[in-house]
Amino acid sequence: MKEQILRHALSFIALVVMSLPVHSTEAPSVGPDEGEMMDEPSDKAEDVKLELTAELEAEAAVDLEILGETIAPGEHRKMLWRSPQSFGGFVSPAPLHVINGERPGPVLCFTAALHGDEINGIEISRRLLHKLEAKALRGTVVILPIVNFEGFLRLDRHIGNRWDLNRFFPGDAKGSYPSRVAHALFHDVIVKCDALVDLHTGSYYGENLPQIRGDLSHSGVAKLARGFGGLSVVHDSGPPGSLRGAATQAGVPAVALEIGVALKINVEQVEQGVDGILTLLRRVGMLGRGLRLLEPKASFFHIEWVRSNTSGILINHADLGDRVTKGQKLAEIIDPILSETEDVLAPLDGKVLGRAENQFVSPGFALFRIGVEKTLEEMEAKAEAEAEQSESDDEPKAVPDPEFEQN
Ligand SMILES: [Zn+2]
Numbered sequence: 001m002k003e004q005i006l007r008h009a010l011s012f013i014a015l016v017v018m019s020l021p022v023h024s025t026e027a028p029s030v031g032p033d034e035g036e037m038m039d040e041p042s043d044k045a046e047d048v049k050l051e052l053t054a055e056l057e058a059e060a061a062v063d064l065e066i067l068g069e070t071i072a073p074g075e076h077r078k079m080l081w082r083s084p085q086s087f088g089g090f091v092s093p094a095p096l097h098v099i100n101g102e103r104p105g106p107v108l109c110f111t112a113a114l115h116g117d118e119i120n121g122i123e124i125s126r127r128l129l130h131k132l133e134a135k136a137l138r139g140t141v142v143i144l145p146i147v148n149f150e151g152f153l154r155l156d157r158h159i160g161n162r163w164d165l166n167r168f169f170p171g172d173a174k175g176s177y178p179s180r181v182a183h184a185l186f187h188d189v190i191v192k193c194d195a196l197v198d199l200h201t202g203s204y205y206g207e208n209l210p211q212i213r214g215d216l217s218h219s220g221v222a223k224l225a226r227g228f229g230g231l232s233v234v235h236d237s238g239p240p241g242s243l244r245g246a247a248t249q250a251g252v253p254a255v256a257l258e259i260g261v262a263l264k265i266n267v268e269q270v271e272q273g274v275d276g277i278l279t280l281l282r283r284v285g286m287l288g289r290g291l292r293l294l295e296p297k298a299s300f301f302h303i304e305w306v307r308s309n310t311s312g313i314l315i316n317h318a319d320l321g322d323r324v325t326k327g328q329k330l331a332e333i334i335d336p337i338l339s340e341t342e343d344v345l346a347p348l349d350g351k352v353l354g355r356a357e358n359q360f361v362s363p364g365f366a367l368f369r370i371g372v373e374k375t376l377e378e379m380e381a382k383a384e385a386e387a388e389q390s391e392s393d394d395e396p397k398a399v400p401d402p403e404f405e406q407n
Contacts, residue, residue, distance in 0.1 A: 052194055052224075052284045056138055058104035064140050066098060066192050074102045074134045081144065081188060083181040092149040096189070098142050099132050105139020105286050109193035109252075110277075111185075112144065114166050114200070114243060116151020116158070120259040120266060121199025124273045131278070138286045142193065147185065155263065157203060167239060169246035186246065195224055196247045196254035197277065206366070207261035208354045209320040210272045212298070214244065217383035220253030222376065226298050227283040228257075228276040232353055232371060233298045235383045261357065300379045301353060301371030308333060308365040310342050314358050318368070322352045330368055333361060348372065 061073035112121030125145035171183025354369035
């Protein structure tokens with residue numbers, strides 16, 4: 001029954017996203033102050049010299065050719081992206097919005113709900129669409145609010161026969177079903193972008209503090225990650241076949257924005273995500289000075305995992321975002337038969353960036369992601385060392401654990 005209600009609620013959100021008006025008056029759009037011309041990139045952008053800003057030097061805005069259509073500067077067009085086929089032969093078209101600014105600039109793309117049960121990104125997309133207007137924008141924003149529409153309708157992370165689409169990029173036009181869908185998305189949309197933000201949530205009853213994940217050994221990705229301001233940034237090169245990994249390899253720097261938990265909307269976290277994205281748009285010069293920078297600097301974190309050494313019911317004591325000290329009790333794991341309790345202690349000082357929700361856990365289960373704050377330079381050096389190590393390594397890359405570390 002509960003699932004049915006949720007399913008109806010999600011269908012409603014989908015309809016709203018798909019039927020969004022081209023221009024909405026529901027929420028104030030952000031842009032330059034009255035009468036202000038955006039002749040310069042933002043005044044606080046000096047620490048985020050994104051490669052993207054080079055596009056701002058162009059003389060005039062240009063058309064965007066996408067999905068066989070031409071979107072002129074100043075236009076917001078709602079379109080449908082169709083993968084070449086779909087499970088069972090039925091195609092579920094996914095909504096796609098293009099907001100082509102009146103002034104020249106980069107093409108920044110957003111994808112959400114690549115995993116059909118990760119709905120925070122859908123709501124972030126909806127709020128962004130209400131706030132952005134072509135006349136106030138430099139460059140172009142492309143938003144795909146629900147990539148995996150068929151999974152979304154089933155409240156399912158996967159596509160088709162339980163494939164994880166985010167393991168098949170850049171895809172293959174003659175490959176398996178998920179590989180063909182990945183290939184179509186990659187070539188229809190992703191290669192048109194100058195940078196990509198892929199919106200995700202924790203998976204399998206794990207929740208994440210809003211955070212940026214990217215391969216910081218790549219300078220374009222590190223610069224993109226810095227632009228969000230106020231959000232935590234972690235180095236994570238992503239699982240093999242991920243959209244962000246394949247996009248970065250193809251010359252489109254990409255990060256994942258992880259927000260909250262699957263199947264739930266957390267309004268506070270959604271707002272943090274929207275604020276982070278608006279900060280990015282301002283920092284790369286796509287929005288003008290009328291927008292307040294919420295937090296000037298991003299914080300970079302190295303991740304340490306805390307895993308369970310026993311089986312039982314997990315009861316959390318530490319919340320997302322808590323600063324914890326070494327030896328502090330993070331959680332208890334209670335044996336439901338013997339009623340014995342084992343404490344889970346913080347192995348070091350840090351900030352709780354992710355945690356499993358209260359549930360039954362087994363030995364090895366990932367309970368907490370503890371972030372240890374570092375400078376960007378330290379993170380980049382570590383990421384580069386790791387990248388070199390993995391290149392010289394004959395061992396295959398470790399398969400990600402099945403818990404909330406996935407994206
Ligand atoms: Zn995901």
